[in-house]
Amino acid sequence: MANTTTSVAPARTQKAPEAGALVARRKRRYTLLTRHDKILIALMVGVPLTLDLVLIWGPTIASVVLSFTNWSGIGPITDKNFIGFKNYQFMFTGYTLFWPAFMHNLIWLAWLTFIATPLGMFFAVLLDREMRGTRIYQSVFFLPVVLSLVVVGFIWELQYAPTEGFINNAFGLVKSGKLIDWLGNPRINLFAILVATSWRHIGYIMILYLAGLKSVDPSLREAARVDGATEVQTFFSVILPVMAPINVIIVVVTAIEALRAFDIAFIINQGKNGLELLSILITNNSISEASLVGFGSAIAVILLLISIGPIVLFLSRTMRTLA
């Protein structure tokens, strides 16, 4: 689950009126920090930073380096292992599964962007009013978010199983022999698990968006109502533009979720036969019996490059509020 949040409050500029005085104070404050303090600060930041660099950014760079090798993960890496761009060549031109997996990630992204996220926003808009039971509705829609994707996968397998699942049995398909193979038919299984993922994704987006809606100045809505705008008009012409920063966050969260998709496809059938995704290909190539570490790393680099877009977007938007 993408661990992102909205920074909903407009930047509290309590410091603005005191800018001049603060500069003077800042200068003074630096002398308040003893040497001891500076060391402490260095440690307080340095230790987590080192861990972050060693365990996350270091391996990221290592993955990039490994993508130029054909190392099997066992034993030392020698000069012989470096094969230049051959992994990339094979991946783009020869590997049957790469483009389908890429397509599946794109389909995942499109589904989340055009169906799941809008539905989440829609629910948020519906619930953003004084109405009985809105707390209960929120709780219900958000409930799947606290379930792990593994549990979500199991729950939906009970629905989708060809001979024992609810759907095929409830609609009489088992009896009439016209089974729909929800999870085994490569043409539809991706959409089947997208429905399961949306079950979770919609609640997540709903909460994020709801918080954003609640922070919209009520007087804007009042003004629109006084002017006679309908709810729909109010939403699209007044509220949506004001929520621009939130919208960006929502878009980024959606994109990152789409790129991180892994758990549910993996536990359904290990990510084959229509459920291939880039993250699955990485895992099945480098950390499975196959041990094709170099090749897997090349796919990882592609996933990394694609992820950089949304990450940079997120950073540029949110760092503004922090700077």
Add this chain to the structure above:
Amino acid sequence: MSVIAATTARPLVRRAQRRIRPARVILQAFLIAMVVVWLFPLFWAIYASLRPYSDTVQHGYLSWPANGLSFINYQNVWTQGEIPYYYLNTLVIVVPGVILTLLLASMVAFCCTQFSWRFNLIVLMLFTAGNLLPPQVIIVPLYWIYLHTPIPMLGSIDIGTKFSFAIFSDNNLLYDQYIGIILIHVVFQTGFATFVLSNYMKTITKEITESALVDGANVLRIWWSVVLPLCRPALAAMATLLFTFMYNDFFWALILLSHGDKRPITTALNNLQGEFLINNNLIAAGALLACLPPIIVYILLQKHFVAGLTLGSTKG
């Protein structure tokens, strides 16, 4: 009735409500329908878990169990599937993980927001971005690091006959150790936690820190005694979220633990499926037991959950 409740609200709104009441009814109806649709898969799983497998075999999946509902699946999965044991594994990983993450993240957030120095922003960016990466991008080199980092073997804490928490390793490596999993969780989630806590701490004026410095406190003291207590709502919110994220993790434990009996419950569900073949009723019981703690946490601490996700607007 909503009208009575609205009499205390602005009169303009009340008139609006009266005008659109039929629409409100439709809305409620729609929402109730959606609630049913939303909860159905979960209810179906609960229903499946309350039927014995033999009954399903005989009468199919769509019938009411012949002998009524029973908890036998829960009993079986609790004992055969050794669920309490996996709960313990999860607890041992998640609780230290949450605490450590909050400690580290609040430290970084504190330093980056209360003091300005040159690389402030870059550090924050590194942390935040690190958490947005898909884990598969870093898993192979990470695995190699885990296999080659020496960790001292200083004994262990044993509970009962099966559970053993090694201090800090039982094979001199980071691999296949509880602390290894705790470590990667902490490092991975610190990014998100730092970001949220930074957002929150930005609203604490630097004067508070300044005056504490003037009073002669060192930064560590200020962090612990002054700033952290002010961040209690944010910390509570983060704790709820972090608990859920770490509890629901599947991937790290799958790759970085090789012993089946050290795995936390989310990853151990796979083991259950292998063991009980196609007894869907039993597996449903196992899955529901697995997701019970986060649901309980959510129901009890819903406020914090939502606050954590939307931080910035709840400081009051």
Add this chain to the structure above:
Amino acid sequence: MGDSREAKRVQNFLALQDEALRLNPHLTRRDVLKIAGYGSLAAFIAACGGGATNTPTGITATGGTMSLGSYNTDPGSKAGTQAIVDAFTAANGGTKVKLNTVDHGTFQNTISQYLQGTPEDAFTWFSGHRMRFFAAKGLATPIDDVWSAVKSNYTSGFEASIKGNDGKAYAIPTDYYPWAVFYRKDVWAAKGYSVPKNWDDFKALCAKMKSDGLIPIAFADKDGWPAQGTFDILNLRLNGYDFHVNLLTGQNGQKWTDPKVTAVFKKWSEITQYYSPAFAGLTWEQGADQLLRKQAGMYLLGLFVSDEFKASGSQADVDQLDFFAFPHVGSSFDAEEALDAPIDVYMLTAKSPTLQNDLGQAKAFLEFVSKGSTQVTYWKNAPGSIPTANDADTSQYPALTKKAVQIVSGAKKITQYFDRDSRPDFAGPNGMQGFLLKFLSNPSQDTTNLQKDMQNFWDSLPPE
């Protein structure tokens, strides 16, 4: 008992004790003895005097500890493994065995990490290329000494399956099972079916079953590997053993684009219409259930289908199980009577941190599982796994098992199964498993491009 041996054993044990005390300074010598299962040093020596020695070769050790990694999580095989472990502890002077059970799928998928990390001393695995692949990477310990001690208990056919590329022995075979076409005797008797003698008979039988309302051939390929069984047997029948082996290992320049491979797919497409509906969403256990519940007429699977019959059904159901060899297809290779008969083995890891200390006990374990009596203990829990040892007590075998032994011994050529005869990186979920699923999603397709993809994938793999 020779005094020198006893003295050596005591010496070994004391050395182990010293090591244990060094690592755990809070223990006393008595504690260490207790841990090893003895009340005192005197008791240990007494046990030496009266205890059983396993072999005359001195490579094994009693008492102490060892660890075992196992993928046997199915109820029958899990109980069987526990039974073996308990029997070993009793027979080997109280050796404490630490058992690490991981579900079958995860164990296989993470085997590379497992073996490189901190594995147990011994582990369950498969023979064939799949074993050689990891042995060649130095992740298994050669056990020539153990093999020479036990090889008299095996027919020569097993020797080839446990040798690595360097000619050293790496594994002890413990059980095997043939792949054949299974059916229920009662269903066939009721409907008047008889065993088909050739391909045309087989198709006719399928058609008859379909009109009788049965699923003619149960098929379940969610896991990806079951389909490889059908590929194997068709390829063996049509093109012969040598072609098959060359194809799976890329030897002698054999390519997947060969028209002989196309012929296999063509033949296969003649029976796919008789498969279970939605087979790509069914696991093999669900396929077996279709046979068990009289919904399907036949099932091409390994003998382990009887394990599922036992787990989900009753002994009466197991007694109704019967099989026939895959029918002849009318080629010159029918005479080879070839079939898949995979062999399961136990091996020693190379990187276990405790292996140096436990080497004697680990080798004792391997010797123990090579005995017929041990294998029969396992078989009693998992009737689909036929013991490999010569001295196994076959008098207890029911008719089904005897028939299985016969069909394997009557075969002139035996293969290990696709994913054990070929490279694991080629045969896996994003390799051949995926390709076969692609074929099965549209069996009547022109497979030229698919075969090109298979060959490209093979060519892309790094040298072994």
